[in-house]
Amino acid sequence: APGAQEFIPPGTDSLAALRDAAGGCRGCELYRDATQTVFGRGDERARVVFVGEQPGDVEDVQGLPFVGPAGHLLRRAVDEAGIDPKHLYITNAVKHFRFEMRGKRRLHKTPDRVHIVACRPWLVAEFAQLDPEVVVVLGATAAKALLGPSFRVTQSRGVLLPWPESAQRPQDFAKVPVGPTGQRKSVAPTQLVATIHPSAVLRADDHDAAYAGLVADLKVVAGALG
Ligand code: URA
Numbered sequence: 001a002p003g004a005q006e007f008i009p010p011g012t013d014s015l016a017a018l019r020d021a022a023g024g025c026r027g028c029e030l031y032r033d034a035t036q037t038v039f040g041r042g043d044e045r046a047r048v049v050f051v052g053e054q055p056g057d058v059e060d061v062q063g064l065p066f067v068g069p070a071g072h073l074l075r076r077a078v079d080e081a082g083i084d085p086k087h088l089y090i091t092n093a094v095k096h097f098r099f100e101m102r103g104k105r106r107l108h109k110t111p112d113r114v115h116i117v118a119c120r121p122w123l124v125a126e127f128a129q130l131d132p133e134v135v136v137v138l139g140a141t142a143a144k145a146l147l148g149p150s151f152r153v154t155q156s157r158g159v160l161l162p163w164p165e166s167a168q169r170p171q172d173f174a175k176v177p178v179g180p181t182g183q184r185k186s187v188a189p190t191q192l193v194a195t196i197h198p199s200a201v202l203r204a205d206d207h208d209a210a211y212a213g214l215v216a217d218l219k220v221v222a223g224a225l226g
């Protein structure tokens with residue numbers, strides 16, 4: 001797979017232009033079976049950026065991230081944690097739905113490392129247009145994309161972490177010219193919080209405890225916003 005980089009037109013300097021370009025991405029094989037690219041959405045000046053795994057069945061059909069069951073749960077948790085929903089940007093580590101057919105049903109299939117790596121240039125390009133105070137990493141796939149394969153969400157969740165320069169190499173950001181003035185807003189977001197994926201809450205045996213854990217982690221995010 002060639003990866004997404006060659007599908008990003010040099011000089012692309014807005015989220016809208018990135019979204020347009022991502023519609024034609026063939027950086028890995030996932031575009032073939034999915035309905036469409038599901039790019040991030042939200043406020044360019046978002047104070048908080050959420051990074052999920054990949055679009056689900058509903059997102060694949062609607063073309064928007066987190067509009068299915070996991071998205072509803074996430075919005076409820078965001079609200080309960082006291083984060084202002086007006087200043088968010090929500091995206092995924094992988095922008096096409098990966099699934100396998102089980103009868104007539106499309107069953108979610110976790111993206112592999114190759115898909116995460118192939119799609120990562122879109123995430124990097126999105127961050128070059130954003131300047132959030134906190135990045136919320138939802139689950140293992142997003143953690144792998146931003147923090148590397150050895151990061152363990154269960155061990156490091158719910159705490160403010162510095163943006164890891166070793167994992168998210170600053171030169172990746174620097175490749176993408178940003179902003180209408182060509183001026184970098186900042187080298188990288190300053191802080192990061194990892195937590196479990198809302199889909200894991202939906203699947204959890206003890207749903208209430210898992211949900212409370214998600215809300216508690218998001219309260220750390222709310223607290224960091226002051
Ligand atoms: N799960 C994700 O990780 N992202 C979505 O957009 C929907 C479900």
Ligand code: SF4
Nearest residue numbers: 025027028095096119
């Ligand atoms: Fe491109 Fe990412 Fe879709 Fe693969 S999953 S085709 S890299 S947008």
